[in-house]
Structures are given as C-alpha cells and as structure tokens.
Amino acid sequence: MLHPSPNHGERKGRTPDAIILHYTGLPTGEAALRQLCDPIAQVSSHYLVFEDGQLLQLVPEARRAWHAGRSYWAGERDMNDVSIGIEIANPGHRGGSPEYPSAQIATVIALCQDIIARWRIAPQRVLAHSDISPDRKIDPGEYFPWEKLAKSGVGHYVAPCPLEDGPRLERGAQGIPVESLQSMLAIYGYGLNITGLYGTKTETIVGAFQRHFRPERVDGIADQSTIETLRKVIAARPKS
Numbered sequence: 001m002l003h004p005s006p007n008h009g010e011r012k013g014r015t016p017d018a019i020i021l022h023y024t025g026l027p028t029g030e031a032a033l034r035q036l037c038d039p040i041a042q043v044s045s046h047y048l049v050f051e052d053g054q055l056l057q058l059v060p061e062a063r064r065a066w067h068a069g070r071s072y073w074a075g076e077r078d079m080n081d082v083s084i085g086i087e088i089a090n091p092g093h094r095g096g097s098p099e100y101p102s103a104q105i106a107t108v109i110a111l112c113q114d115i116i117a118r119w120r121i122a123p124q125r126v127l128a129h130s131d132i133s134p135d136r137k138i139d140p141g142e143y144f145p146w147e148k149l150a151k152s153g154v155g156h157y158v159a160p161c162p163l164e165d166g167p168r169l170e171r172g173a174q175g176i177p178v179e180s181l182q183s184m185l186a187i188y189g190y191g192l193n194i195t196g197l198y199g200t201k202t203e204t205i206v207g208a209f210q211r212h213f214r215p216e217r218v219d220g221i222a223d224q225s226t227i228e229t230l231r232k233v234i235a236a237r238p239k240s
C-alpha cells in the first residue's frame, strides 16, 4: 500500500545496490509513520513494516529517501544515494528490545527477496544501519533475526564462532594483530583506517560487527570468537 512521504530527493543518477534495515525506535508503528511523513522531521524510508506484517511504501524506489544520514560502506560515502531503506516498527533498545514478531519478519523477508531480485542486490549489501553509521546508530539491534533472513536467501550470514577464553584485543592494543583486524573489517566494508592502534573508532566498529554477526556479546572487544567469525565472514563472502 502507498502512503507517500514528502521527504525524498534525486538519486543523482545512481541506482539502488544495497538494502539498509532499520528499527523505528518508537513506541508504535503509527508514531513512526507520522515522523517518516513529517516535512519538518526531514526523514523517510522507502518502506515501513508494521509489527503485524502490514507494509507501506512511503517513497518510490527510484527516489532517494532520507533514512541513513551520515554513512559509509565499502567506499560509498553516502548510502542514501544507492540504497533502499526499510524501517521496521520496533521500540528498539530504549523500548526494551522486544522480539520482532514472525508476521513482521515474514513481510521483511518477502519484501527483501523482491527488491534483491529486481535490483540484483548482492547478499553482503543487505546491511544494518549500525553497519554503515556505527558511531551513531545501533539499529536494528543484535536481537534482529539475521539468521532467519539468511535461511530465506536474504543477506550474508555465517554461524558465529562460540565464545571462548583466550587472547583478545581491546582499546589501547597496538601492532600487527590490530592492523590485521582493522584490515579485515575494512575489506568487508566497514569505514575505518588501518592505524595499528585500537582506539575508540575500532572499538565502535568491532561492536557494530558483533551486533550483526556475533550478537551473543556486543562489547567492542575483539575476542577469539569475534576474530574467527570475522575471518569466516570474509572467507564466505559471495562474489558480487
């Protein structure tokens, strides 16, 4: 169903090649719909999926919706130019991180499958808002069911390596192991420089990686499970 938002612009000649998944972070889907259509708020998304699975299209896919804000992925400095944004009604972390209902996820999966087929979007370009804006955003959250999506052919997923004791890298660490960690994160698409110094930026991006790929513990510390999962993710990266 259509429910047009006034908040959109030109794609500047680009075509969509990524999907960005969000949660609304508001108590109700109706409140989110009001905000996404409010000309003063200057935010929007192409789609909004309610908790009961109802789907609204707010912005045509050919137009640039305003969902991602400042963002970066794999060399692209403004993901709104090249992405389709899907807002998923969920109160978010501040609302207690309630589970996404299965009817809602079924709609998200069907919508993504359709978009992926029409625009030939690569699995590793179905991303979380937290992947592309890691210092500002934590949606759709570590409780988002990425594995379920992947089982339906949506997104890139590997089973996370189990938590275990062992050496770990954390803020303040320096040297080759940090460079190698930063390189892997950057190769995958995250926006960080290879400095060999584990500072706040690296910590934030390790946290973003965990939120998406190793959700059991999101602490910004590169433990063995995080590093092994990252290696697996890169080794399993589909050819695009």
Ligand SMILES: [Zn+2]
Residues within 6 Å of the ligand: 021, 022, 023, 067, 129, 137, 139
């Ligand atoms: Zn978002």
